[in-house]
Amino acid sequence: MFAPAFATGAPLSRRQMLVRAGTGLGMVGLAATLAQDAPAFVRERGGAGAVGGLGSLPHHPPKAKAVIHLFMNGGLSHVDSFDPKPELTKYDGKSLPIELRTERKTGAAFASQYKFTQYGESGLPVSEMFPHVGAHADDLCLLRGMHADVPNHEPSLMLMNTGDGRLARPAFGSWLTYGLGSENHNLPGYIVLCPNGYPTAGAANWRSGFLPGVHAGTHVNPRHTEVEKLVEHVRPRLAPREQEAQLDLLRAMNAEHAARAAATAGADAKLEARIQSFETAYRMQGDAAEAFDLSKEPKEVRELYGLDEKETALHGRMCLLARRLVERGVRCVQLYHGQGQPWDHHDDIVPRHMELAKQCDKPHAALLTDLKRLGLLDETLVMCGGEFGRTPVVELPTPGSNAGKVNGRDHNHHGFTVWMAGGGVKGGHVHGATDEFGFAAVEGRTHVHDLHATMLHLMGVDHERLTYRHAGRDFRLTDVHGHVVTDILA
Numbered sequence: 001m002f003a004p005a006f007a008t009g010a011p012l013s014r015r016q017m018l019v020r021a022g023t024g025l026g027m028v029g030l031a032a033t034l035a036q037d038a039p040a041f042v043r044e045r046g047g048a049g050a051v052g053g054l055g056s057l058p059h060h061p062p063k064a065k066a067v068i069h070l071f072m073n074g075g076l077s078h079v080d081s082f083d084p085k086p087e088l089t090k091y092d093g094k095s096l097p098i099e100l101r102t103e104r105k106t107g108a109a110f111a112s113q114y115k116f117t118q119y120g121e122s123g124l125p126v127s128e129m130f131p132h133v134g135a136h137a138d139d140l141c142l143l144r145g146m147h148a149d150v151p152n153h154e155p156s157l158m159l160m161n162t163g164d165g166r167l168a169r170p171a172f173g174s175w176l177t178y179g180l181g182s183e184n185h186n187l188p189g190y191i192v193l194c195p196n197g198y199p200t201a202g203a204a205n206w207r208s209g210f211l212p213g214v215h216a217g218t219h220v221n222p223r224h225t226e227v228e229k230l231v232e233h234v235r236p237r238l239a240p241r242e243q244e245a246q247l248d249l250l251r252a253m254n255a256e257h258a259a260r261a262a263a264t265a266g267a268d269a270k271l272e273a274r275i276q277s278f279e280t281a282y283r284m285q286g287d288a289a290e291a292f293d294l295s296k297e298p299k300e301v302r303e304l305y306g307l308d309e310k311e312t313a314l315h316g317r318m319c320l321l322a323r324r325l326v327e328r329g330v331r332c333v334q335l336y337h338g339q340g341q342p343w344d345h346h347d348d349i350v351p352r353h354m355e356l357a358k359q360c361d362k363p364h365a366a367l368l369t370d371l372k373r374l375g376l377l378d379e380t381l382v383m384c385g386g387e388f389g390r391t392p393v394v395e396l397p398t399p400g401s402n403a404g405k406v407n408g409r410d411h412n413h414h415g416f417t418v419w420m421a422g423g424g425v426k427g428g429h430v431h432g433a434t435d436e437f438g439f440a441a442v443e444g445r446t447h448v449h450d451l452h453a454t455m456l457h458l459m460g461v462d463h464e465r466l467t468y469r470h471a472g473r474d475f476r477l478t479d480v481h482g483h484v485v486t487d488i489l490a
Contacts, residue, residue, distance in 0.1 A: 052189075053181030058460025063379075063424025063490070065183065066326040067176065067455065069334045070319075070364060070384035072356075073157065073199045074343030077112075077390040077409055078417040079438040080353060083144050084116040084125050087436040088392050096393065096437055102410050103151040105396040109437065110409065113350045122428025129357035132365035133384075138428040139368055139377070139421045141488050145432020145444040146418055146451070148388050151411035153200045153341050156387035159448050161205040163477045170209035170468075172452060173332035175477045176459065177215045178208075179466045183329025186287035188218040190332045191325055193318045195223040197339035206334065210470040217334065220292075222318045227292045291328050294320055305366040312362050319363040323370050326380050343386055346395050347402035349409055368421055381423025381458055389416025392438045414440035418451070424458045426490050446485055453482035458489070 079085050092111035100106060114127040119137035126134030133140070148156050148165075155165030162169040170178070173190035182189035192206045198219075199205060206217030224230045238246065254275055261271065290296070294307070294317060305320045306312030315337075322333040337343065337360065345352045364384060371377040390409035397404045415434035421427065432444025453463040456477065463482050467474040 051181050051183070051185045052177075054179050057179045057466070059462040059465055060460055062460025063458045064381040064422070065379045065459075066330065066381070067173070067332045067423070067459070068322045068326060068367070068380060068382045069172075069332070070360070070367075070382065071160075071199075071334060071336045072343050072360075072384065072386040073336050073338075074153070074341030074345075074386060075388050075390055075411055075416075076343050076386040077345075077349060077353060078144070078415070078434070079390070079392050080112045080114050080349070081127050081129055081357075082125075082142055082417045082419060083434060083438055084112065084127070085392065085434075085436065085438045088112065088438060091437070096439075098435065098437060098439060100391070100393060100439060101414070102391055102393075102395075102412070104398060104401075104410050106391055106393040106410055107396050107406065108394060109392060110394040110407075114354075120428060124428060124430065129354055130361045130364075132361045133368075133419075136365055136368045136421065139372075140427060140429075141420045141425040142417055142430045143420065143432055143444075143446050143451070143485070143488070144415075144417045144430060144434060145441040145446045146385070146389075146416045146448070147441045147445060148413040148416075148448055151388065151413045153344070153387065153411075156411075156413060157199065157201050157205055160387045162209070163449060163452055163479060168204055168207065168209055169475075170211045170215065170477070171206045171217060172455070172477060173206060173217050173334065174208040174211050174215040175456075175466060176332050176461075178211050178468070179461055180331060180459065182331050184287070187291060187325070187328060187330055189330060190215065190217045191330055192217040192219045192334045192336070193222045193321060194219065194334075194336035195221055195314055195318070195338055197221075199336045199339065200341045210475070211468060217332075220321075222314065222321060225294075225317070227289050230292050231288050287328070291324055292321065294324075301370065304369065306362045311358055312360075315360040315363040316366065319367040320370075323367055323374075323376070327374065327376060344411075345390075345408050346410065347405035347408035349390075349407060371422060377422035379423065381425070381455060382421045383418060383455070384420075385418030386416070388413040389438075412439065415442075420488070424490050425488050429488060431485065431488050444485075444487070447481065449478045449482035450485055453478050454485045454488065457484045 079088060088109055089111040091109040093108050096109050114129055116125040116127050117134060118125050119134040122138050124137040124140060124142065126137060148159055150156060150165060159165040161171050177189035203219065208216035220230055222230065254271060258271055297320065302308060305316035307316045318335045322335055325333050337356065342356060368377065368382065371380055389412045391412045394406045395402060395408050395410040396406065402408055415438065432441060432446055434440060435442050456463045456466065463476060463478045467476045
């Protein structure tokens with residue numbers, strides 16, 4: 001199904017042979033052929049139950065089969081959500097007795113304005129921003145020692161998504177589908193849900209980089225409620241015979257193009273990726289309409305996610321879609337809170353953080369409840385957090401920014417929190433810590449590379465062995481870094 005061998009000069013796949021020979025029964029027939037012989041194909045190229053992964057993977061028995069990444073893009077404040085700091089309250093309005101290295105000018109300590117409550121048997125403290133998620137405390141694993149490289153959105157988003165903050169690299173989801181394939185032959189293995197537009201740095205967050213193009217994330221705008229608008233052209237406009245004739249013509253043109261390329265410059269990996277994209281699009285006409293149709297869900301499930309409530313409807317749809325997609329074998333689903341960097345609150349952080357939290361708290365908790373109800377939480381790794389955290393001190397007003405207000409926080413990559421649940425991580429567990437004021441990670445320091453290494457490990461993948469030959473060297477998601485955080489493994 002996928003084409004790492006094609007891109008690296010290994011023996012031809014069945015599709016490559018058909019395309020180069022100019023034979024076959026067209027895209028429709030080819031897709032049907034691949035669907036019929038999927039079991040043999042799986043044995044040859046993928047792991048158990050997978051379509052198209054590398055034959056040597058997984059490297060060890062996986063704990064999780066899929067990943068759902070709840071991305072609070074813009075930078076959720078950890079000291080206001082999952083990392084309470086009593087000392088910060090003592091110093092409120094005063095200078096802190098530690099050295100602070102921040103992006104902009106900052107001032108006195110700014111105590112959290114949110115009350116923290118201990119939840120569950122584990123007693124994990126969660127702020128009043130996330131009471132519904134807090135009710136799942138015994139399922140949560142808090143990584144409080146997270147740190148990144150720089151206090152800027154673009155490179156930090158790229159680092160969290162691709163493992164590199166400077167150069168275009170394959171996204172985490174792309175590495176997953178390249179290595180493990182997909183559990184569903186008729187849906188993309190990597191789907192990105194971001195309403196109303198793209199996040200900061202745009203589609204670079206989910207591109208396949210130098211991996212074959214078929215591994216790129218498929219963006220869907222969940223603002224739409226109609227299936228036809230969510231996934232354009234998901235319902236064919238042509239009669240079956242007309243569509244088959246159209247795809248036959250396309251196959252013939254692609255075969256001619258591929259033959260010319262092979263005779264001159266060699267195999268065309270981009271063409272192969274496009275061929276596979278057309279095949280996936282054709283097959284999606286059968287499965288995607290059903291997968292994205294939330295009207296099929298019972299009333300109690302819709303109420304659980306808050307689909308009929310104005311405040312939670314959008315994020316409720318996103319979370320329910322994520323559950324339906326992983327339920328149908330999609331390997332990786334990312335949910336961005338919104339366009340740009342919505343959690344980037346340099347001023348008015350108290351009302352604005354609460355507004356966003358109310359939009360996603362109930363849906364996030366509903367996702368955990370629903371996955372557990374269906375027996376999917378143990379095999380689905382859910383992760384939630386931003387690209388970095390925020391400072392424990394106020395950001396001082398600057399021209400053109402925060403309008404003279406001293407009630408917001410600057411970016412902070414030195415220390416922040418993400419939470420994980422399911423998929424083989426310890427529930428009701430805290431790993432790592434920031435200093436007494438919440439500025440920098442001081443215990444259980446976990447870089448983004450370590451996070452990626454651990455997530456891959458939970459998926460059955462050794463991050464040092466999942467590599468791709470490009471530009472004369474072997475690349476991997478974690479580059480030359482990363483250690484599995486064994487302390488959080490269940």
